[in-house]
Structure formats: C-alpha cells, structure tokens
Amino acid sequence: MAASTELATRPPEKGDSRPVNGWIAILRNAWRALTSMRTALILLFLLALGALPGALLPQRSLNQQLVDQYFTDHPTVAPLLSHLGFFDVFAAPWFAAVYLLLMVSLVGCVLPRTIEHAKGLRAAPVATPRNLARLPHHATATLDLPPEEAAARVRGRLRGWRRTEKEAGSGRTISAEKGYLREAGNLLFHLSLIGLLVGFAGGKLYGYEGQVIVMSGGGQFCNTGILGYDSFQAGLQVDGTNLTPFCVQVNDFDATYQPNGQAESYRAAIGYQTTADLQSGHANQWRPYQLEVNHPLRLDGSRVYLLGNGYAPKFTVTFPNGQQRTGEIQWKAVDQNTMLSEGATKFEPPGVTDEQQRRSSQLAITGLLAPTSSRGQVVTSVFPALDDPEVAIDVYRGDLGLDDGRGQSIFEVDQSQIDSGALKRVVRKNLVPGQSVTLDDGTTVRFDSVQKWVSLQVSHDPGQDAVLVFAVLMLLGLGLSLSIRRRRFWARLVPTADGTRTIVEIGGLARTDRAGYGEEFDRIRADLLDGPHGGDSPAADSATVDSPAADSSDDDSLGFDSLHEGLPAGDSRRDASHSDSSPGDNSAADGSVTAAKDG
Amino acid sequence: MLSEFALYSDRLFMAAVSVYVLAMVLHGAEYAVHRSAKAVLIGAGGPALDAEPDEPRPDAPGARSRAERFGRMGVSLVVLGAVLHAASIVLRGLAAQRWPLGNMYEFTSAICLAAIAAWLVMLRRSPAARPVGLFVLLPVVILLFLGGTVLYAPAAPVMPALQSYWLVVHVTTVSIASGLLMVPGVASLLFLLRRSGRLVGFADRLPSADALDRLAYRLTIVAFPLYTFAIMAGAIWAEAAWGRFWGWDPKETVAFVAWVIYAAYLHARATAGWRNGPAAWVNVAGFAAVVFNFFFINMVVSGLHSYAGLG
Numbered sequence: 032m033a034a035s036t037e038l039a040t041r042p043p044e045k046g047d048s049r050p051v052n053g054w055i056a057i058l059r060n061a062w063r064a065l066t067s068m069r070t071a072l073i074l075l076f077l078l079a080l081g082a083l084p085g086a087l088l089p090q091r092s093l094n095q096q097l098v099d100q101y102f103t104d105h106p107t108v109a110p111l112l113s114h115l116g117f118f119d120v121f122a123a124p125w126f127a128a129v130y131l132l133l134m135v136s137l138v139g140c141v142l143p144r145t146i147e148h149a150k151g152l153r154a155a156p157v158a159t160p161r162n163l164a165r166l167p168h169h170a171t172a173t174l175d176l177p178p179e180e181a182a183a184r185v186r187g188r189l190r191g192w193r194r195t196e197k198e199a200g201s202g203r204t205i206s207a208e209k210g211y212l213r214e215a216g217n218l219l220f221h222l223s224l225i226g227l228l229v230g231f232a233g234g235k236l237y238g239y240e241g242q243v244i245v246m247s248g249g250g251q252f253c254n255t256g257i258l259g260y261d262s263f264q265a266g267l268q269v270d271g272t273n274l275t276p277f278c279v280q281v282n283d284f285d286a287t288y289q290p291n292g293q294a295e296s297y298r299a300a301i302g303y304q305t306t307a308d309l310q311s312g313h314a315n316q317w318r319p320y321q322l323e324v325n326h327p328l329r330l331d332g333s334r335v336y337l338l339g340n341g342y343a344p345k346f347t348v349t350f351p352n353g354q355q356r357t358g359e360i361q362w363k364a365v366d367q368n369t370m371l372s373e374g375a376t377k378f379e380p381p382g383v384t385d386e387q388q389r390r391s392s393q394l395a396i397t398g399l400l401a402p403t404s405s406r407g408q409v410v411t412s413v414f415p416a417l418d419d420p421e422v423a424i425d426v427y428r429g430d431l432g433l434d435d436g437r438g439q440s441i442f443e444v445d446q447s448q449i450d451s452g453a454l455k456r457v458v459r460k461n462l463v464p465g466q467s468v469t470l471d472d473g474t475t476v477r478f479d480s481v482q483k484w485v486s487l488q489v490s491h492d493p494g495q496d497a498v499l500v501f502a503v504l505m506l507l508g509l510g511l512s513l514s515i516r517r518r519r520f521w522a523r524l525v526p527t528a529d530g531t532r533t534i535v536e537i538g539g540l541a542r543t544d545r546a547g548y549g550e551e552f553d554r555i556r557a558d559l560l561d562g563p564h565g566g567d568s569p570a571a572d573s574a575t576v577d578s579p580a581a582d583s584s585d586d587d588s589l590g591f592d593s594l595h596e597g598l599p600a601g602d603s604r605r606d607a608s609h610s611d612s613s614p615g616d617n618s619a620a621d622g623s624v625t626a627a628k629d630g
Numbered sequence: 631m632l633s634e635f636a637l638y639s640d641r642l643f644m645a646a647v648s649v650y651v652l653a654m655v656l657h658g659a660e661y662a663v664h665r666s667a668k669a670v671l672i673g674a675g676g677p678a679l680d681a682e683p684d685e686p687r688p689d690a691p692g693a694r695s696r697a698e699r700f701g702r703m704g705v706s707l708v709v710l711g712a713v714l715h716a717a718s719i720v721l722r723g724l725a726a727q728r729w730p731l732g733n734m735y736e737f738t739s740a741i742c743l744a745a746i747a748a749w750l751v752m753l754r755r756s757p758a759a760r761p762v763g764l765f766v767l768l769p770v771v772i773l774l775f776l777g778g779t780v781l782y783a784p785a786a787p788v789m790p791a792l793q794s795y796w797l798v799v800h801v802t803t804v805s806i807a808s809g810l811l812m813v814p815g816v817a818s819l820l821f822l823l824r825r826s827g828r829l830v831g832f833a834d835r836l837p838s839a840d841a842l843d844r845l846a847y848r849l850t851i852v853a854f855p856l857y858t859f860a861i862m863a864g865a866i867w868a869e870a871a872w873g874r875f876w877g878w879d880p881k882e883t884v885a886f887v888a889w890v891i892y893a894a895y896l897h898a899r900a901t902a903g904w905r906n907g908p909a910a911w912v913n914v915a916g917f918a919a920v921v922f923n924f925f926f927i928n929m930v931v932s933g934l935h936s937y938a939g940l941g
Contacts, residue, residue, distance in 0.1 A: 068897060068900065068901045069901060069903075069904075071897060072894055072897050072898060072901060072904065075890055075891075075893060075894040075897065076891075076894060078890050079887045079890040079891050079894070079919075082883050082886055082887050082890070083883075083884075083887055085878055085880075085883045086880040086881075086883040086884045086887070086927065086931065087880075087931070090878065092877075092878065093877070093878070093879065120878075121878050231876070240873065240874070289786075289787065293786070293787070293789065294789055294790055295787060295790065296790050296793070297790050323790070324790040324791050324793070324871060325790075325791065325793065325794040325796075325867075325870050325871050326870070327870060327873070334873065336872075336873040338873070488873045490873045490874060492874065492875075495869065495875055498875065499866070499875075502862045502865070505858070506855065506858060506859055506862065509854070509855045509858060510855050513851040513854070513855060513896075514851075
C-alpha cells in the first residue's frame, strides 16, 4: 500500500456525488483517463513501438537512396508503407499524436502533483497512528530515563527530519518524516523533460543545416544565403534570409592513414571571419583554425564541421583553335578504403555562338581517379593517400543534355544522352599527371594535377543549449528520485507509573516503492533503545524488530528465502514449499541472511 | 612489445572464459546436488516422515553442504575469472594504445565484465542470491564466446570520428549500463519462471519470486540513470562529431526505445495491476531492446554507428 500511494498520479478524488452537466462529466472523465498512470504507460509503449520502424526501415531524413532501394526491392509494400509515413516516422502524424498525448498526460499529471508537493512541504508530518505495532517496522522498550530526557533523546536522533510533537494523555507522540527530495527530484525530472522537448522542438523550428564542398588550397565559403550551399535543410521558421554571415577559407587539408589504408586523422587548416570581422571590413584577415573531426569551429551560434573529403582532378583542354579551358571539380570516392574516386568534368567549347554547333561539341571527361595507382592496365587504387595518382578516363563529345531543363548530377554524364547517341565516346586512356591525350579533331586533354576538397557542414540550432541544461536537470532529478527514500517515523513516549522511566514505542513506514527502510530503522532503533539506559529494564528484553511478511514491499534486504543457510543441522525440511510463502527475515546490517523464522 | 600485449590479452580472455565455464559447471553441480537431495527428501516426505518427524536424515545435511561447497567454489571462480577478464581488457588497451572500447569484441568483453562485477557486488550484499549465478553466467559465457569468435577484431587504432575523450565517457558508461541491465533482465526472467509455477523442481532452488523481483528492481534503478547519462553523453559527442546532438540514427532510435521501455518499467512498478508480472515482462523487453540495439543495429542496419569493426 505504501507503494501504491507513492507514485499514484493523484490522490483519490472524493465527493463526486454532486450532479454535474453530462458534457462536463465526460470531459472530466476523459481528462482523468488521459492523465492516469495507466494511460501514460500505454502511451509510453506506443511511443517505443512507434519509434521502432524508424530504426528498422530506411528513413528519408537519413538516406533517400536506401528508401529508393527499398521501393525497388519491395514494389508492393513500399508505397503502402510510404503512405502510412513509415519512411518519415519522426515526422509522421501518428507519431506526433502519441508524443503530444504523452506530453499532455505528463503535464496533466505533473502540475497537480507539483502543487500537491508544495502543499505537503508546508504540512506537518502525519499524526502518530494509534497502533504502532501494525506498522512494518516497529519496536518497543522501556528506557531508564524520565519522559523529558527520553523525548530529548528522540528529538536529537531525529535531527534533520521534519517533526511535530503532540501531548497525548500522560505521554507524548513525535511524528517525523524525511525524504521530501524524492518527490522534488521526480517532479524536477518530469518538468525538465518538458523543457527538453520544448528546446528540441524550438531548435527544429529555428535551426538549419547546410552542406557545402570547398576546394582545399584557398577555396572559400560564406554563410550569406542558401544558394551558397550544395544542400540545405531549413527549419520551418527559417526562410534563409537571415543567416548569420561568416566566411571560411580552406587553406590545406591533410589526412593520414595507417599502412592498411584505415584513416588515422583528418585535419583541415582553415581561416575564418566572423560577423564582426566582416562588418569592420577586415576582408583580408583570416583567423586561423585547425578544423578536425570532433573539433568543429563554433562561432556566433553556428558550428562548422569537417564531414568528408575527396579528390578533384584538374584537366586542361586545349581546343584546336588554341584556346584553353581548365576544369577542376570534385569527384566522389566510391571506395572509402582506397579513395578510388569517380566523377565527370564537363567543358563547353569556347567561342561557339551557334547553338547547334555548341551542342554537338560539348566535352565530358569521366572515369576513375586512383590516388595511389596500381599502375596496371586497369586502374585501381591501392592506398587512399595522394601518392601516385592516375586517372582512367573516357572523353565524350556531343550534347551533354545540360539545356533540357532537368537537373543533372555533377558526378556523372547523362546516360540517356549516351544511349540516344547524342553523346559519343571519342577516346579512352589512362593518364598520370602531366600526360595528355589528343582527340580525333586535334583537341588535347591534359591531366594536370589533383586537388583535395573537403565537405563542410554548417549547423545552427538555437535550442541545443537549453536542451543540455534540461538534460542535466533531468539527470539530477532522476538521481534524486531513485536514490532518496521517503519515510516516516513515529514515537510514542509514555511514562511508567512512578514517572522515572519511559516506555518508548517506535514505528516506521517507508512511502517508497521497494526502496527499503529496514536498515536505517534498525540503526535508529539501536541508537534510541539499545543505548545507555536502554538495556537494563525488563521490558527491553522484549524489544523486537518486527518484519512480518507484509513488510516485503519496503524491505531493504533482499530477504532471500534461506532454506539452505543457517538452518540448524537436522532441522526438519518437510516444509519445502515454504520458500514461496515468506520472503524471510531482514538481513542484518552486515548483509548476512538469517534463518527463516518458520523453518 | 605491443603485439605481446595483444597476445597476452587474448590469452587472458580465453582463460577468463574457461574459468567462467568452469564456474558455471560448479554452479550447475550445486543445482544438481541440491535436486538429488531434494528427490530423497520428497520421497521421504510420505508416511515415514509423519511417523518420525524429528528424525534427522543423515544424507540431507551432507548433500546440503556439498551443494554449498560447489556454490562457493563457483563464486570463487567467478571472482578469479573477473580478475583475468579485467586484466585482458587492460592489456588490450595497452596493446592498441587507446581506450579498449573500439569494436564489437571489446564492447562485448566490457559489457560482460560489467555484468559479472554487478553480480558479484549484488551477491556480496545478498549471499542467498547465489543460485542465480548460473543464469547470470550463461548469457555472459555465450556473449563472450560470440565476442571471441564471430566479433573478434585484432588490436588496432580507431577511425578519426572515434578519437575523442567522449568515446571514453559514452562507450564506457553505455557498456557498464548494458552490463548492469543484463542482471535484472535475467532476474526478471527467473521471476516470471518462478511465478508461473512451471518447472517447480528446477525453479525452487532459486530465491523467492519476491526476492528476484527486488534484485531486478534495485539493479535497474542504478543502471537506468547511468544509461540515461550514457545516452546524453552520446548526444553531446554527436553534437561535436556529426553536427547534431540527436538525429534519429538507427542506434539512437533503438537507444531511445530501450530508454522508454525502462521508463515504462519504473512507471509500471508504481501502477496497480502492473506491479508484478507485467512489470517484469517490461523489464525483460527493455533488456531485449538493449541486446537488439547492440547486435542487430551494429551488424545489420547501416547507420552512423556502423563501426563495429566487422567486414
């Protein structure tokens, strides 16, 4: 019973006999049902269950390609799942319904309890029960002290407890209670949880993330608008017009690898300019920073991360008329262990104004780039570092299809243009830096060098500091509510007939689910009743510590049934089933388990 | 020198597993001896016993002390195994020259050590819980076997994203919390078995249902805040490494699911009608989520946490 009151959502309502309007009754009952612990439990299960597909099915927010793959693999189920929001679980209306109901239930439960707790803090401890012997913890003894001194002794022992005293007949009673921080911690946890969720939601509404690829060796990026990014995910309240301006310049990128090709470290030497720098016109001064994985650049509420890296081959095309064009665009790694990369570097013929002619003479260089080439006929990469680069390229000429209005990947040429014959392969060749190949019309393609690029992410989340603060408070509240025990203690002091001695009866009750009180009660009992003046009275011999079976709900010891330990040899073991009937005695303070009483 | 450390670490690991297996055998013997003694006892519990209720049976005390001896030897071996196990983990760290929690093999090893340590501390406080030891050792030995074979990875440095002191904070706490949660998971399963009234001959050597339930609860309320802290530390690390503190990566999602289930367990313990059987089921489900998160998400689902060091 102690356990059921401890965390019950609210005290049982009394006096519902007033006639009320039917609608109000329905609403009130619905509210009560929603804020009941049982509903909260079911909502918690639904929340856990609802989140699971978010881990088991590919999610659009994480990897669109995996979702597309799923559509290809499961053409019948996928559209249905998609319709039900299973590929966007954490944005799905049904998931939102569960957590919003849970939030409402939480608020509806926690706020009344906060008020209740605030009232309880001012209230005096509960009056002493008439029959202390019925409590789970109980002892009695006659002290060799007059009532006043005995009361002082009890008071002294209960320092730090909330206490109240009452005269009762010829004697007096002392009620005490301790462990109010438990409920305070419990409420702190739940209120902080609400705060954390609000901070999380705020961050999602007002935050953004953008990714951009910047060439090493002086490439720059400025956070001035969405157009500067390669991809951008904006919160609902972000329209991209009010980004905090700052600039980043990537001076150098350095990666080190173990002999087996596993990456050891990634470092980008960058310079940056803050909003203040930009406003004060220091356009040519860059503050140096070493950008690494796990070490983002933090400025003005935004963070810049080093997410990835790769290689960009540099090609120079010399057209028959002598004009030169240089292309340097990122290729992407297809194998992270060797950094073998693929891509497409595209060229427009210079000085051609005739649309028809222009469209028939566009060039694309595609193929593979090996940072450390195997130097075989078929170019493969044997190591991720840029030790001995080689490219294996196909040069295409014709119509790249750039004008048909559709978006095109920067990493490949449009396969449909090749299939339709609009784009023809004119040469295939392996090149090392400095080598070139001449096409049938006299155009030469030279592979100059390889540049490194880094992929940066800019993140802005105005809610995350609040989330951190509330997370710390949650942890604090959780620790308090799980470690502190709410317990009550009562003492009744009755003077003996001659008034020189005092019969002291004490009782204790834990208001906490299974948290235990036995050991502490034993210590209090020992201090109060076994000390000086305590042991020499006849009544003290009968001082007992009761641990009836009913005590099991808040017994501190594990109370294992001790069928096989400490029983005297030859004790009858006929009652083999008693192990289910009683949790056994309290363990002593040293943790040893004493024999079951009914052995 | 470093490769020698690695070698000794592997040997100590194998030694620890062997000692655990031996301890399991002894715990099993404790069980068997007890059960054979009990068979005699039930056989004698008929009319003969009624006729002479106070007659001491010569075999019973002997059998009991033998069971006791086996059990105590088992516990001693578990302590020895834990020492070897800890030494193996320390040498692994020295061999790889980093915190020894960088791949599935090392996580498994640490989780099992945490479970064993939690069990030994629990046992010290409540020696009567000893028969549960067999069932704590069983998953530990299975996990260690998997760790030493399927999941094994040689000592090596870790990728750049893992080179952070948050690895120490996050992975250590999450491993300890998972290990701590293993013992309540086992205790709740045994609790359900005990309550179901099935396999009576097998189950009645166990502590009472009530004691098992309390064992589960008391360890869970230690492990749950630690698990919470581990998730938060992971979020702080993710903010530094991946650009966001929470992104519903599969690992994060299942960690969230497990956390919600354990939260439900704590609430169930305080809800009338849910307190006993249902709460224990919730606890078992919570540990199932932790195990699922460890194996399935690391090995099958691809996500940011896919650095298990496998294939």
